[in-house]
Amino acid sequence: MIFVTIGTQIPFDRLIEILDRIAPELDEEIYAQVLRGKYKPKHIKTLDFIEPDEFEKVFLQARLVVAHAGMGTILSSMRKAKPLIIFPRIASLGEHRNEHQSATAQMIKEKNYAYVATNEEELRELLHKNLHPLKNIGEFASENLVKSLEDFIDLNV
Amino acid sequence: MERKIIAIASIGGHWIQLLRIVRPMEKHYEVIYMCTHPGCATIVEGKKYYLATDFSRSDAWKLIPAFFSQLKIIWKEKPDAIITTGAAPGLICVFAGWLLRRKTIWIDSIANANHLSLSGRIAALFVSRIYTQWPHLATDKIHYAGDIFR
Numbered sequence: 001m002i003f004v005t006i007g008t009q010i011p012f013d014r015l016i017e018i019l020d021r022i023a024p025e026l027d028e029e030i031y032a033q034v035l036r037g038k039y040k041p042k043h044i045k046t047l048d049f050i051e052p053d054e055f056e057k058v059f060l061q062a063r064l065v066v067a068h069a070g071m072g073t074i075l076s077s078m079r080k081a082k083p084l085i086i087f088p089r090i091a092s093l094g095e096h097r098n099e100h101q102s103a104t105a106q107m108i109k110e111k112n113y114a115y116v117a118t119n120e121e122e123l124r125e126l127l128h129k130n131l132h133p134l135k136n137i138g139e140f141a142s143e144n145l146v147k148s149l150e151d152f153i154d155l156n157v
Numbered sequence: 158m159e160r161k162i163i164a165i166a167s168i169g170g171h172w173i174q175l176l177r178i179v180r181p182m183e184k185h186y187e188v189i190y191m192c193t194h195p196g197c198a199t200i201v202e203g204k205k206y207y208l209a210t211d212f213s214r215s216d217a218w219k220l221i222p223a224f225f226s227q228l229k230i231i232w233k234e235k236p237d238a239i240i241t242t243g244a245a246p247g248l249i250c251v252f253a254g255w256l257l258r259r260k261t262i263w264i265d266s267i268a269n270a271n272h273l274s275l276s277g278r279i280a281a282l283f284v285s286r287i288y289t290q291w292p293h294l295a296t297d298k299i300h301y302a303g304d305i306f307r
Contacts, residue, residue: 007169007170008168008169008194009169009213051196052168052194052196052197052199052200053196053199053200069268070169070170070268071169071170071171071173071174071266071267071268072169072170072171072172072173073170074170075170075173075174075177075305076173078306097214100268100269100271100274101268103268103269103270103271104267104268104270106270107270137306137307138307139177139180139307140177140178140180140181140307141174141177141178141181141303141304141305141306141307142302142303142304142305142306142307143303143307144302144303145178145288145290145302145303145304145305146178146181146182147302148288148300148302148303149178149182149240149262149288149302150182150185152238152260152262152285152286153160153162153186153237153238153260153262154160
């Protein structure tokens with residue numbers, strides 16, 4: 001199963017429409033979390049907002065994750081060793097408040113942490129490939145950062 | 158006595174980053190979590206949890222009830238420190254904490270690779286300490302000590 005997630009805040013119809021066009025070419029089910037988008041897909045199954053613990057269950061069942069460039073999904077995919085394709089939102093198309101998703105996607109691509117697609121053709125090409133997870137991470141943040149925070153909290157001022 | 162901290166973030170990436178940073182700190186501190194969605198309580202089961210009023214630029218008026226509710230919680234809990242990874246509700250919480258003379262810490266999201274977030278730039282004006290997760294954004298005032306990856 002391919003799980004598509006676009007975060008918890010605003011719809012991302014451009015991605016859902018593209019996936020709906022690609023879906024008939026693939027023989028794998030696509031589940032998408034669509035929020036309140038206007039576009040009604042015909043070839044993919046949709047879920048509205050799902051509770052955090054339910055989200056975790058669907059996420060674990062997925063073979064592949066396709067997502068907007070939100071750090072939550074990126075971190076969860078790395079942690080659960082799921083292959084991930086990122087499709088960043090573009091603020092100038094009204095898909096977000098600012099262009100930070102393009103910056104995130106750029107960073108992810110440079111570090112080779114996940115696959116990145118920015119248009120229908122790139123996404124189609126990736127979906128027809130057999131992708132593997134590119135990056136695995138542990139449970140917690142860097143020890144150095146945690147240590148620095150604890151030192152600061154323990155400081156008597 | 159064990160120190161007490163409040164860890165707050167909005168649901169989504171902010172919350173997941175916060176958990177990666179704060180969960181290992183549970184060994185040393187009493188941690189109280191706050192997030193903008195009631196479902197997040199189950200993620201930190203066994204820990205004290207408060208629901209934070211959510212708002213964004215489109216419904217900014219909610220900032221006022223959010224601020225008073227944060228003020229009340231901080232007054233009651235008297236944490237030694239407040240840590241947030243953002244976004245706006247976390248900013249309000251560290252502001253309320255600053256008023257009540259608590260130690261306040263802002264950790265800017267790793268998503269902000271080119272410059273600090275707007276909320277981060279506002280937080281920089283008053284928080285006790287601010288971190289970026291990007292070495293090239295560090296300055297005398299903005300600390301860098303690593304990121305949420307390990």
